[in-house]
Amino acid sequence: MNQRPPQYLKLKHHILRHITNGDWPPLSRVPSENELVSKFGISRMTVNRAMRELADAGMVTRTQGAGTFVAERKAESAMFEVRSIRDEIISRGQKHTVEILIRELVSARPVTARQFALPTGTELYHSRLLHRADDEPLQLEDRFVNPVCAPDYLEIDFYKEIPHQYLMRTAPLQRIEHAIEAEAASKRLARLLAVEPGSPLLTLTRRTWSHDHVASYVRLSYPAGKFRFVGAFNAGDFKTP
Amino acid sequence: MNQRPPQYLKLKHHILRHITNGDWPPLSRVPSENELVSKFGISRMTVNRAMRELADAGMVTRTQGAGTFVAERKAESAMFEVRSIRDEIISRGQKHTVEILIRELVSARPVTARQFALPTGTELYHSRLLHRADDEPLQLEDRFVNPVCAPDYLEIDFYKEIPHQYLMRTAPLQRIEHAIEAEAASKRLARLLAVEPGSPLLTLTRRTWSHDHVASYVRLSYPAGKFRFVGAFNAGDFKTP
């Protein structure tokens, strides 16, 4: 009757599949424990464990008496949140403006293609935006997007919805890879960010996965002193009453 | 019989207290589920839930057939791991050397005292170490330590055990706060790290908590191009079999 993958894991994956496929959109209702009990013929304790672990992972939210619902913000749980630069600027009380420098369809160069694990020459969307806070350049965003994961990426009105928001909405995020480093500004970057050539920049490189493909590869560059990445981590629950 | 805090939480906190107090050192054995069942008069399923959640949080490790044991590496679970620079260098296949520049007891200046939430003038340990990889400066480590949390900090043989290891071993880590930024090298930093003044540095600032106090405040500076922080994050389990 019960086979190698435990029942609670099978149920977890069943739920996850519906969520990441998109047929259970954010905020929609997940079947109640008793419904799942009768549908899958497993006990309620087992269903409860599966749902509780999904809630711990932040995929669903549960409310006693109300029900279980697909969570909206999926990937923003880990430290060094993938936060929208627009939200960042606005929450500082500054004015956010964005300038579109590039928006095109390109053939992947070897170095870029390798990031996507795709053959050289594959067509990719490419955008380059400059974000300003109170009219001062804050972030230069150079982004490549896999057309398979976001077919109408070039059609977005970047002035209304920045790429980050679009991708979060469209593609169910599976994995994120970060690298943060410091570098000296090249002449081109210095000109765009209004700093001296050779002055320090803070650069975040990020790859995201969706539907088991690399969905995007982006480089975010900030002038030193104007931005920093922060995060916190708590061990266990660590309250000792 | 059962009161407001659920039984499984009471048990979790009971175990956690023994671990953070230090009377159950790392790798020591935690009572088996059946022992806890008879000791606390609760059912095994409840004990199992408590222990499973502690294992998920990384506080203990469990092995079927063997038992449950206090985990050794407590805080290295979050992304942007708190990894020892020595391990980092050695795992790159380079030679690690460390030079002790400062090792002293100081009265906290206002800006430092504020980081510790302590009054100005409180005595703190201060150390400054320079780590080299294959004789090239890689990291300058400027560290303040709360004597309450690590009384014999100044007595360590930094050549054998770098501060990071000592602190991990001594103080049960409760919380970590990070900030990563880029900066231009001051003359002093440039000289120590063997770079040009004004050239880009990557700087990590970190505070750690232990026993409900700020235990340490450290600034780690790296020459640009020689180091970067990497991390990854997976949503849910996200395998969809």
Add this chain to the structure above:
DNA sequence: GGTACTAGATGGTATAGACAACTTTGGGTC
């Protein structure tokens, strides 16, 4: 001394049932 096996201990999962706490809903009353 070394090796192979076995019995016991331990954690991993699952069940059926129960009660409690909480939310929503619908009906009844004013």
Add this chain to the structure above:
DNA sequence: GACCCAAAGTTGTCTATACCATCTAGTACC
């Protein structure tokens, strides 16, 4: 319509039991 209240639905917790998989220690054997 506005309000109150009871009923139904949902999640949170807990129990007692069961069977299985794995590891350990001790024993018997060579």
